[in-house]
Amino acid sequence: MTAILSVRGLEKSFGSVVAARNINVAVPYLQTVGIIGANGSGKTTFVNMITGHLRPSKGSIWFEDRDITGRPSREISRLGIARSFQVPQIFNSLSVLDNICTATAIARTGGRLMRQALTPFYSPATRTEGEAALRLFRIANYHDARAAALPQGVRKLLDIAMAAAGQPRVLLLDEPTSGISIEEKFGLMDVVMSALRDRRITVLFIEHDMDIVGRYADRVLAFHDGAVIADGAPAATLTNPRIQQLISGPKLKAATADCDHA
Amino acid sequence: MKSRSRIIGALVFFGAAALTPALPAWIVSLAIVALANALVVLGLIILWRAGLVPFGQALFYAIGAYAVALITRYTGLRDALLLLIAAAILSGVAAFVTGFLLARYREIFFAMLSLAMSMILYGVLVKTGTLGSTDGFHVEPPTYLGYTPQSGMRLVLLFWLVLVCCALAALLISLYVRSVAGALAVPVRDSEIRLEFLGVSVNRLIHLNLVIAGTLSGIGGALAAFAIEHVDPNMAYWTTSGGFVFVTIFAGAGFVAAAFVGSLLFELLRSIAYDILPGTWQIFLGSALLLTILFLPEGVGSLFQRVRRLPRPTSERDFITGPS
Numbered sequence: 001m002t003a004i005l006s007v008r009g010l011e012k013s014f015g016s017v018v019a020a021r022n023i024n025v026a027v028p029y030l031q032t033v034g035i036i037g038a039n040g041s042g043k044t045t046f047v048n049m050i051t052g053h054l055r056p057s058k059g060s061i062w063f064e065d066r067d068i069t070g071r072p073s074r075e076i077s078r079l080g081i082a083r084s085f086q087v088p089q090i091f092n093s094l095s096v097l098d099n100i101c102t103a104t105a106i107a108r109t110g111g112r113l114m115r116q117a118l119t120p121f122y123s124p125a126t127r128t129e130g131e132a133a134l135r136l137f138r139i140a141n142y143h144d145a146r147a148a149a150l151p152q153g154v155r156k157l158l159d160i161a162m163a164a165a166g167q168p169r170v171l172l173l174d175e176p177t178s179g180i181s182i183e184e185k186f187g188l189m190d191v192v193m194s195a196l197r198d199r200r201i202t203v204l205f206i207e208h209d210m211d212i213v214g215r216y217a218d219r220v221l222a223f224h225d226g227a228v229i230a231d232g233a234p235a236a237t238l239t240n241p242r243i244q245q246l247i248s249g250p251k252l253k254a255a256t257a258d259c260d261h262a
Numbered sequence: 263m264k265s266r267s268r269i270i271g272a273l274v275f276f277g278a279a280a281l282t283p284a285l286p287a288w289i290v291s292l293a294i295v296a297l298a299n300a301l302v303v304l305g306l307i308i309l310w311r312a313g314l315v316p317f318g319q320a321l322f323y324a325i326g327a328y329a330v331a332l333i334t335r336y337t338g339l340r341d342a343l344l345l346l347i348a349a350a351i352l353s354g355v356a357a358f359v360t361g362f363l364l365a366r367y368r369e370i371f372f373a374m375l376s377l378a379m380s381m382i383l384y385g386v387l388v389k390t391g392t393l394g395s396t397d398g399f400h401v402e403p404p405t406y407l408g409y410t411p412q413s414g415m416r417l418v419l420l421f422w423l424v425l426v427c428c429a430l431a432a433l434l435i436s437l438y439v440r441s442v443a444g445a446l447a448v449p450v451r452d453s454e455i456r457l458e459f460l461g462v463s464v465n466r467l468i469h470l471n472l473v474i475a476g477t478l479s480g481i482g483g484a485l486a487a488f489a490i491e492h493v494d495p496n497m498a499y500w501t502t503s504g505g506f507v508f509v510t511i512f513a514g515a516g517f518v519a520a521a522f523v524g525s526l527l528f529e530l531l532r533s534i535a536y537d538i539l540p541g542t543w544q545i546f547l548g549s550a551l552l553l554t555i556l557f558l559p560e561g562v563g564s565l566f567q568r569v570r571r572l573p574r575p576t577s578e579r580d581f582i583t584g585p586s
Contacts, residue, residue: 051459078461089456091449102449103460105442111461113443113470121445166460 002064004029004202005050005081005170010059012045012226019045021226023059027170032193033204034217034234038247041223043206044086047172051083052076063170078111082168086175086206088159092148096139099147100130100161107166130165136195137161152179153188160192164199171196173205177212185209189216210238222247267519268433275429282418290417292529294489297424300525301431301482302506303513305475308435310515311447312471317373317503318380321360322353322476324498325383326483328393329353331401331493342404342423346484353480357473365469380498387495398494401487424485428522431478436518438474443467508547512554514561524562 003026012020019042027033037043048054050061052073060069068076077083091099105126109116134140137157142150147158156176163171176192177185193216196203207213213220213234220237222230224246230237237243282290302323309316326349333339333348360379367375387393403416411419438444446467449457454464487493496502513524528547535546558564 072458074458074461074463077459083459085455089453089459091452091456093448093452102445105445106457106460106462109442111463113463113466116443116446116462117438117441117470119442120440121442122440162456162460 002029003027003062004064005204006062007050008060008062010046010049010061011057012042012049012054013057018226020049020056023228025221025228025231027202027204030197030200030202032202032216032218034213034220035204035206035223036208036210036213036220036238036247037223042226043223044174045226046223047083047174047204047206050076051081051172074111077166077168080167080169081172082163082166082170083172084156084160084163084174084176086178088155090147090150090155090158090162092146094147095144096134096142096147096150096154096158097127097130097144099158100133100165101126103162103165104129104133133161133165136198138191153184156180156188157191161195164196164201167199168201170202170204173203175206175208177207177209185212186215214238267436271429271432271519275425279422279425282421287417290421291489292533293526294417294421294424295486296526296529297428297522298482298485298489299506299509299529300428300522301485302479303509303525304431304435304518304521305478305482306506306510307513307515307518307521308438308447308471308475308478310510311439312468313447313451314368314468314471315373315507316364316376316475317500317507318376318378319475319479319506320498320500320502321376321380321383322357322479323483323486323502323506324380324387324493324495325353325356326350326480327487327493327497328387328483329480330404330484330487331399332393334402334404335399340402340405341408342406342420342488345404345488346423346427346481349480349484350477353483354473354477356480357476358469361469361472361476364472365465377500377503380503381500384495384498384500387498394494396495398492398496401491401493403491404488420485420488423488427481427485431481432518432522435474435478439518443470447471508551510561512551512562514558514563517563520561520563527562 006026007023010020010023011018023046035043035046045054049056052068052071052075055070060067062068063076063079063081066079068079068081091102094102101121105119105121105123106116108126108129109119131140134143137160139154139157139161142154142158147155150158156179160171160173160176173192177188180188189212193203205216217234220230220232220234221228222237222243229246230240230243278293302319306316306319329349329352330345333345339345364372364376364379388396404420405411406419406423446457446462450464450467457464483497486497509525509528510521512528513520531550532543532547535543539546554562
């Protein structure tokens, strides 16, 4: 199996702080990868480097057999690597339909400005595609609602639907269930994962909830202090006591520190 | 509805053109100046939709006006069409060049940088003798494809020219506003990060909007130079820019026709105010703006939308789809 996404010797440092050290990962086509780690362990830095938001200090990133290291995010997204955001980045003053249509219209014009200036925004094809995406992500009944007034779960789904609009090959989800109540988390992930599988998109997702990771990931990457300390099947990785200690350790420490202060 | 607004536009256009010879000269002069300014306002609306308010748009207005004045003076070329094209190209190029810097800034930084650039031009004009210095200089009235109109016809022909320019601008801009690039203006205000990750270069998009707005302003300036038959550095001064922003707030950025209606209404108010309160007319205009902001926060233009359809949809939707 050839990798759709691979990183080799990836490093990133901000001054003396090392946010990524020697990361080597190859993700096969259609594998679902869960990324875990405590806050500040380098998960988002990893996603930011792949999507071109941050330029790695060292190492390379490959999309199939293309070197995409250091390319700007808009170029990488046009190549087929999209991302969603921990805090949904949707267009608050537009309706849900206009949000998804904006994403599909951009994708349909290939991100080329002159073509965008000469193509009408509302074409039947854009609208059909947008509506299909809303149905796929089960938010079609919010169609005309203003994005600013949406409940958090719908905001999350719209954010992911917009990221998936341009038929990406790889989608990175940054904490898809953050800010969602425990009862809703599995429902949301069911919708997202089946929609993305339907579109044959390879998914990497950052997640703090180990039950979610265990249920949806085929493979788990555990980050600690900028390095990947475990890479394997969820069952083995999540039950590893060292991983458990490292992932939840700092949080416990922080909690006790708070108690001491109080 | 889209075709209906085109029909209304066409009716207004031909009606005004047919009526021109019968109208009193002061109304025609007023309308010429108002519609020339409306082109600048139309450019400001394009930027406004993306959340940008330039306080130095007079830069391009002055470039358009001075292009006409200098070409007429130093080459003797007086053809209105060629002069307009030259003014449009020069102001468009100026907007393209300054755009490399301006497109990187937002909000107050954008406003102040654009103001600074216009004041540089003002300084250059004031200090340069060959450009007329503080007095500026006279502009010979234009000719039309070799025809030199006499006094009475001069105003009518100029008005027709202004009408044609406005009609073309309104048509092209309403097409642009409905294009994908035009529809991205509101998303720019909401989330630039999302747009970048969807594959859009926000800076390039804003750069394009700057060039469109600059070109429109240059054409407006050229028409103003034809109308006033004089150019001076005040055309680049910050109060001129401020005046355009004033009219834009007054008109509202909801849709294309607002620029023309708003600008005409504003000029009319100004001349009435000047008539009634010669010393304190600014108070009158200031109150008019205040009342507009309080009671018609989306500008005078929004009145027309209210008349045309009730209940109103959310205004933001109109930004993207226009009054469909």
